[in-house]
Amino acid sequence: MEPILKIENLDKVYPDGTVALSNINFNVYPGEFVVVIGPSGAGKSTLLRCMNRLVEPTNGNVIFKDKKINKANSKQVKQIRREIGMVFQNFNLIDRLTVLNNVLHGRLGYTNTIKGSLGIFSKKDITEAEEILARVGLSKQKYKRADELSGGQMQRVGISRALSQRPRLILADEPIASLDPASSKNIMDHIYNICTEDKITAIVNLHQVEVAIKYATRIIGIQNGEVIFDGQPSQLTDKVIDEIYHDRRPPLVHAQ
Amino acid sequence: MHNKGKRVMELEEIRDIRQRKRVQTILITLLVVGLTIWSALGTDFSVYEVFSGLGLISNFVFIDLLPPDVSTSGSLLGAILETLYMGFVGMVVGAMIALVLSFLAAGTTTPHPIIQVVVRAFTSIIRNIPGLIWALILVASYGIGVTVGTLSLILGSVGFLTRVFADTLEEIDTGKIEALNATGSSYLQVLAQGVFPQFIPGFVAWSLYNLELNIRASTIIGMVGGGGIGFAIQKGIKLFQYKEVSMAIILVLVLILSTEFLTSKIRERII
Ligand SMILES: Nc1ncnc2c1ncn2[C@@H]1O[C@H](COP(=O)(O)OP(=O)(O)O)[C@@H](O)[C@H]1O
Numbered sequence: 001m002e003p004i005l006k007i008e009n010l011d012k013v014y015p016d017g018t019v020a021l022s023n024i025n026f027n028v029y030p031g032e033f034v035v036v037i038g039p040s041g042a043g044k045s046t047l048l049r050c051m052n053r054l055v056e057p058t059n060g061n062v063i064f065k066d067k068k069i070n071k072a073n074s075k076q077v078k079q080i081r082r083e084i085g086m087v088f089q090n091f092n093l094i095d096r097l098t099v100l101n102n103v104l105h106g107r108l109g110y111t112n113t114i115k116g117s118l119g120i121f122s123k124k125d126i127t128e129a130e131e132i133l134a135r136v137g138l139s140k141q142k143y144k145r146a147d148e149l150s151g152g153q154m155q156r157v158g159i160s161r162a163l164s165q166r167p168r169l170i171l172a173d174e175p176i177a178s179l180d181p182a183s184s185k186n187i188m189d190h191i192y193n194i195c196t197e198d199k200i201t202a203i204v205n206l207h208q209v210e211v212a213i214k215y216a217t218r219i220i221g222i223q224n225g226e227v228i229f230d231g232q233p234s235q236l237t238d239k240v241i242d243e244i245y246h247d248r249r250p251p252l253v254h255a256q
Numbered sequence: 257m258h259n260k261g262k263r264v265m266e267l268e269e270i271r272d273i274r275q276r277k278r279v280q281t282i283l284i285t286l287l288v289v290g291l292t293i294w295s296a297l298g299t300d301f302s303v304y305e306v307f308s309g310l311g312l313i314s315n316f317v318f319i320d321l322l323p324p325d326v327s328t329s330g331s332l333l334g335a336i337l338e339t340l341y342m343g344f345v346g347m348v349v350g351a352m353i354a355l356v357l358s359f360l361a362a363g364t365t366t367p368h369p370i371i372q373v374v375v376r377a378f379t380s381i382i383r384n385i386p387g388l389i390w391a392l393i394l395v396a397s398y399g400i401g402v403t404v405g406t407l408s409l410i411l412g413s414v415g416f417l418t419r420v421f422a423d424t425l426e427e428i429d430t431g432k433i434e435a436l437n438a439t440g441s442s443y444l445q446v447l448a449q450g451v452f453p454q455f456i457p458g459f460v461a462w463s464l465y466n467l468e469l470n471i472r473a474s475t476i477i478g479m480v481g482g483g484g485i486g487f488a489i490q491k492g493i494k495l496f497q498y499k500e501v502s503m504a505i506i507l508v509l510v511l512i513l514s515t516e517f518l519t520s521k522i523r524e525r526i527i
């Protein structure tokens with residue numbers, strides 16, 4: 001099977017000289033649920049953000065469905081981004097807009113600039129957004145303002161926004177790091193089930209090894225900007241975990 | 257551990273700064289007192305004159321100004337409406353222009369850093385020329401009247417609002433902007449759907465505050481030829497019709513207080 005995403009010799013050096021990633025290489029295949037683990041500052045966010053070019057790679061290639069994102073012009077980047085949904089730790093919803101409107105933001109890339117700017121979406125897009133909200137159990141909340149929701153509900157809106165893009169790939173950067181344990185489980189279940197049912201490939205950054213082992217079909221461990229583990233969850237021994245975390249086991253539940 | 261050490265360091269730093277500040281305060285006080293005595297001697301300033309002046313002022317207020325001539329309020333009403341009109345149009349047009357300029361001037365929304373620098377420099381020049389000076393310059397080309405007053409207020413509003421709007425735009429959450437960029441949205445869509453909703457409360461609050469500033473300023477600007485109630489006051493002074501002047505001043509106060517009251521009500525409703 002052809003990989004959906006290829007990372008080749010990827011380096012990222014920030015303008016202040018911080019080397020965040022050095023020589024990253026791996027392929028992601030359709031249907032994989034990849035979890036990236038590593039201590040804080042290892043470069044997980046930078047890696048994910050290079051994939052949709054929110055961060056400009058310094059060297060190397062990021063190839064999504066045979067298109068080099070790092071070589072694409074700004075119009076091509078927008079077209080590639082439409083097929084890649086992103087979910088954030090801080091949800092990043094637009095507070096003063098309704099839940100439904102936030103979900104429809106996933107359609108902006110497919111909508112005419114003027115219509116999109118004015119918040120005018122097609123009937124089909126609206127129906128689909130409502131179906132997605134029903135799927136994550138937020139039908140009743142669709143006309144509420146986004147800032148009236150609880151953290152777990154906000155993240156379900158974040159997921160819905162990504163889903164309305166009808167993405168081939170979902171990138172989730174610590175999607176449960178700001179949530180309580182019950183909401184965390186709920187959110188991880190939603191992401192996992194939806195990606196499995198809809199055959200969406202997922203790359204998820206996580207802080208908690210236990211959660212990673214529970215959901216991942218493949219785990220990538222990074223430390224100091226380098227991949228030091230890439231394999232099945234069953235291959236992730238305590239020794240490897242200690243190595244990734246430098247003998248500092250991460251907390252079971254992320255501190256609130 | 258690390259944090260605690262840092263805190264102790266910060267405390268010491270603050271104490272240092274305080275001590276330095278105290279010395280500075282004493283020095284500045286001495287300097288101000290010295291300069292005051294020196295300039296008082298130089299200008300033959302005398303406390304006696306100040307108090308005799310107070311006598312004259314009270315004579316002026318109680319004999320010449322009071323009671324206000326209520327019968328003139330009808331003719332003054334047109335002038336006060338002009339002042340209100342200038343302040344309002346100055347705010348609306350100023351806010352529209354500042355809205356566009358501020359998106360160019362804010363680091364988070366500018367299409368290009370060079371545009372940002374140019375717009376910032378341009379509005380900084382406009383801002384640092386007081387409305388009064390604009391009025392004086394404009395009177396030379398447009399003659400006395402509401403046009404001059406309105407134009408001066410527009411310029412003042414553009415200078416002020418571009419600055420505060422741009423600052424508001426720079427404080428918005430860039431994570432939310434990234435989230436929209438990540439969906440493949442265009443620049444305009446990100447501005448309209450991501451930036452603007454976050455910007456509305458600041459936009460409304462600052463525009464209303466600008467309206468208050470404009471109404472105050474339009475009285476002063478009117479006095480140098482910008483029309484409206486300010487011009488009426490100035491004319492009254494020149495013609496020694498002080499009872500009409502005092503009526504005009506009362507109307508100005510009523511206008512300012514009612515604008516403040518109204519804008520604060522609107523602010524509460526919207527934010
Ligand atoms: N915008 C930036 N400028 C400079 N350094 C950065 C920036 N973003 C992240 N870094 C640095 O890059 C490294 C990797 O950060 P990040 O990718 O956020 O790691 P993680 O997500 O694993 O915590 C860290 O040392 C971090 O301080």
Ligand SMILES: [Mg+2]
Binds near residue numbers: 045046174
């Ligand atoms: Mg991170």
